Amino acid sequence: MSSVNEAEFVDAISASHSESIESATILRSKRVSVVVKLEAILEVAEALRDEYGFKTPSAAGGVDYNREDRMQMIYYLFNPDSKITLTYRVDLPRDDPSLPTLTGIWEAMSFHEREAHEMFGIEFEGHSNMIPLLITPDWRGGYPLRKDFKGEAPAE
Amino acid sequence: MSEPTITPDIMRISWGPQHPMSGQTRILLDLDGEKIHKITADLGFTHRGMEKILENRTFLKGIIPIERMAMIDTPNIGIGYVMATEEVLGIEVPERANWIRSLVCEMSRISSHLYAFGLQVEATGFFPAVFLWTTADRVLLLDLLEELTGARFSYNFFLPGGVMKDLPEGFEDRVIEIVHYLRRRFKDYWTAMIENVLFEIRCNDVGILTPENAIRLGACGPVVRGSGQPIDVRRDEPYAAYADLDFDVITEPACDSMARTKVRFREIGESLKMMEQIANEIPGGPIRTRFPLFTRSKPGEAYSRVETARGEMGIHMFTNVGMNPYRVKINSPSLRHMYIFERLCELDRMTMADVPVVVNSLDVWYLDADR
Amino acid sequence: MVEESVELKRALDWVPGSGAVYSIVDYVAGWARKYSIWPMHFVTGCCGPEFMQTSGVEYDMERLGILPFASVRQCDCIMVIGVVSRKMAIRVKYLYEQMGEPKWVVSVGACPTGKGPFFDSYGAVPVDEYVPVDIYIPGCPPRPEAMIHGMMLLQDMIKNEKRIGVKRE
Numbered sequence: 109m110s111s112v113n114e115a116e117f118v119d120a121i122s123a124s125h126s127e128s129i130e131s132a133t134i135l136r137s138k139r140v141s142v143v144v145k146l147e148a149i150l151e152v153a154e155a156l157r158d159e160y161g162f163k164t165p166s167a168a169g170g171v172d173y174n175r176e177d178r179m180q181m182i183y184y185l186f187n188p189d190s191k192i193t194l195t196y197r198v199d200l201p202r203d204d205p206s207l208p209t210l211t212g213i214w215e216a217m218s219f220h221e222r223e224a225h226e227m228f229g230i231e232f233e234g235h236s237n238m239i240p241l242l243i244t245p246d247w248r249g250g251y252p253l254r255k256d257f258k259g260e261a262p263a264e
Numbered sequence: 265m266s267e268p269t270i271t272p273d274i275m276r277i278s279w280g281p282q283h284p285m286s287g288q289t290r291i292l293l294d295l296d297g298e299k300i301h302k303i304t305a306d307l308g309f310t311h312r313g314m315e316k317i318l319e320n321r322t323f324l325k326g327i328i329p330i331e332r333m334a335m336i337d338t339p340n341i342g343i344g345y346v347m348a349t350e351e352v353l354g355i356e357v358p359e360r361a362n363w364i365r366s367l368v369c370e371m372s373r374i375s376s377h378l379y380a381f382g383l384q385v386e387a388t389g390f391f392p393a394v395f396l397w398t399t400a401d402r403v404l405l406l407d408l409l410e411e412l413t414g415a416r417f418s419y420n421f422f423l424p425g426g427v428m429k430d431l432p433e434g435f436e437d438r439v440i441e442i443v444h445y446l447r448r449r450f451k452d453y454w455t456a457m458i459e460n461v462l463f464e465i466r467c468n469d470v471g472i473l474t475p476e477n478a479i480r481l482g483a484c485g486p487v488v489r490g491s492g493q494p495i496d497v498r499r500d501e502p503y504a505a506y507a508d509l510d511f512d513v514i515t516e517p518a519c520d521s522m523a524r525t526k527v528r529f530r531e532i533g534e535s536l537k538m539m540e541q542i543a544n545e546i547p548g549g550p551i552r553t554r555f556p557l558f559t560r561s562k563p564g565e566a567y568s569r570v571e572t573a574r575g576e577m578g579i580h581m582f583t584n585v586g587m588n589p590y591r592v593k594i595n596s597p598s599l600r601h602m603y604i605f606e607r608l609c610e611l612d613r614m615t616m617a618d619v620p621v622v623v624n625s626l627d628v629w630y631l632d633a634d635r
Numbered sequence: 636m637v638e639e640s641v642e643l644k645r646a647l648d649w650v651p652g653s654g655a656v657y658s659i660v661d662y663v664a665g666w667a668r669k670y671s672i673w674p675m676h677f678v679t680g681c682c683g684p685e686f687m688q689t690s691g692v693e694y695d696m697e698r699l700g701i702l703p704f705a706s707v708r709q710c711d712c713i714m715v716i717g718v719v720s721r722k723m724a725i726r727v728k729y730l731y732e733q734m735g736e737p738k739w740v741v742s743v744g745a746c747p748t749g750k751g752p753f754f755d756s757y758g759a760v761p762v763d764e765y766v767p768v769d770i771y772i773p774g775c776p777p778r779p780e781a782m783i784h785g786m787m788l789l790q791d792m793i794k795n796e797k798r799i800g801v802k803r804e
Binding site: 280281282283284287288308309310311312313314316317320328329332333334335336379395396399400402403406416417418631634 | 675676677678679680681682683684685687688691692693703705707717718720722723726730752753755756757758759775776778
Binding site: 135137138139163164165166167169171172182184188191193195214215216218219220240241242243244252253257 | 307308311313315316479480481482483484493495500501565567569576578580582590591593595599600602603604607634635
């Protein structure tokens with residue numbers, strides 16, 4: 109069922125994966141958001157790609173909510189038939205953020221997961237090529253996009 | 265970088281940041297004779313930390329650094345940020361401002377496509393003759409935009425709530441003159457380069473990206489339209505004045521580098537059509553709604569997607585109570601296309617001579633990829 | 636680069652009248668060098684399109700003798716055009732060391748001068764922490780007239796340099 113509109117999609121996924129997802133909401137026209145529980149992230153991702161038609165990976169990034177002691181990892185997916193953009197979110201504990209990699213499902217998330225690792229310190233289990241993407245390899249200055257980053261200089 | 269595996273057959277070449285045609289990146293090519301065995305991209309040579317900088321700027325001041333993300337195509341990026349700000353703060357834009365925004369965006373799109381075309385022809389081995397022709401034609405567009413906005417490259421012309429200034433006297437007539445002139449030049453370029461036997465030999469059947477691979481690997485913009493898929497943000501989610509303008513979404517069925525070049529080139533024709541419509545039919549009215557200088561935002565988020573010359577760009581803005589955004593995530597098209605470039609040598613046989621053709625047909629701008 | 640205030644010892648000082656000969660030689664050498672500054676093709680950041688537009692048709696920089704050239708060993712100037720990140724700054728230093736004397740560095744744009752609009756960035760660095768800079772051309776991006784003016788200032792600097800036969804101790 110790839111060519112659906114936002115309301116049908118939200119109803120369908122809430123019905124079929126109700127124990128795995130925390131919420132599925134419509135933000136506005138052509139924008140849907142699904143927050144999934146960490147244990148079920150891979151199976152819901154596969155369902156999104158195969159059953160609901162979100163085949164195009166757009167990007168992935170994180171948000172640091174340091175006051176609430178959590179980090180959120182967001183994957184941006186696109187459905188080329190119904191042109192809906194989905195933000196697929198998962199909440200992680202801030203002191204040990206780690207989740208399985210989604211490169212097995214959407215291959216092109218590889219670059220984005222490397223960047224999220226060097227910017228936030230999120231570990232991706234099973235990623236085949238976790239080397240820094242944008243920062244110099246000898247950077248010892250911390251994780252730049254965290255809220256407690258003080259602009260520390262690198263190790264040279 | 266990972267250590268090269270030294271075998272007698274594979275040689276690793278570093279196509280480095282100092283090279284006339286590499287752009288601001290280092291690409292490691294593993295060669296087996298002339299055939300490319302593996303491509304590794306080393307990005308980050310222009311990493312400025314744009315997302316961290318935007319957390320330290322107010323909503324109005326943030327327009328200035330974000331436009332420097334891709335200097336060749338700045339209005340299309342500025343409008344993404346400004347639209348996200350307007351959605352988060354709940355500001356309406358008057359109709360005339362939307363039409364002026366579309367006009368500036370389309371002129372910049374033509375300028376960027378001409379530049380990319382000139383670079384591709386230069387990279388394919390023809391001397392910079394065509395590149396100098398394109399600089400001559402872009403001078404007209406840059407002069408018009410300088411008359412309207414005051415700057416040649418980074419205009420900072422869009423504000424949350426509208427645009428900064430109204431069109432000067434007689435601007436619409438000058439726009440129509442330039443449209444007629446560029447249409448004649450368009451035919452010259454087409455016969456000189458696109459129907460040129462040598463250019464066809466270099467670009468046909470090189471870097472083939474099938475439609476399934478294009479969708480699976482995350483292509484967008486002219487790359488996915490060169491594989492036959494009609495995906496264009498201006499048609500799927502019309503913003504600014506695109507809902508009222510009449511244009512076609514250009515696709516090409518051939519899926520090779522020549523198809524991507526042709527898509528970009530024919531899009532110039534569509535942009536010229538849109539410029540003519542805007543100059544003839546622009547409505548009157550105010551050009552901005554009042555945006556108070558010190559604005560406190562409420563908690564919320566907004567994701568805006570725009571079609572830049574390189575592809576689809578997304579700006580996801582999270583706000584908390586404050587004068588700065590809490591987090592801005594920028595999804596750039598060039599980073600997605602760099603992944604496709606790394607995989608193309610496995611999907612299709614590529615030789616050393618095909619590398620500049622392919623990388624310029626994907627139109628990657630490394631400042632966009634590194635942010 | 637040789638400073639003006641230091642008393643120059645030149646190789647043929649013991650020959651009477653050598654000062655007059657040296658002044659003619661310096662004049663000819665300065666004239667030849669200033670009209671053929673070959674910068675290295677090294678666009679590091681976003682001022683690149685403005686540089687290419689300046690080398691283009693309307694404001695032609697090649698009539699001043701400025702021809703961007705590919706190989707670093709055959710150039711005499713590095714024009715650092717645009718924002719310099721840490722990764723790139725190390726390469727600027729390597730390339731500066733590989734260039735043969737006489738050599739100059741021009742920093743084009745507000746970013747290599749002092750980080751420009753990204754003044755609080757963790758990623759960008761000012762380039763004069765890595766290489767000694769001769770001319771700074773501010774602007775974001777600098778107008779073509781500003782770039783040409785900066786290169787003409789460099790030409791004046793080169794004209795007044797004294798290098799032939801200078802003894803280094």
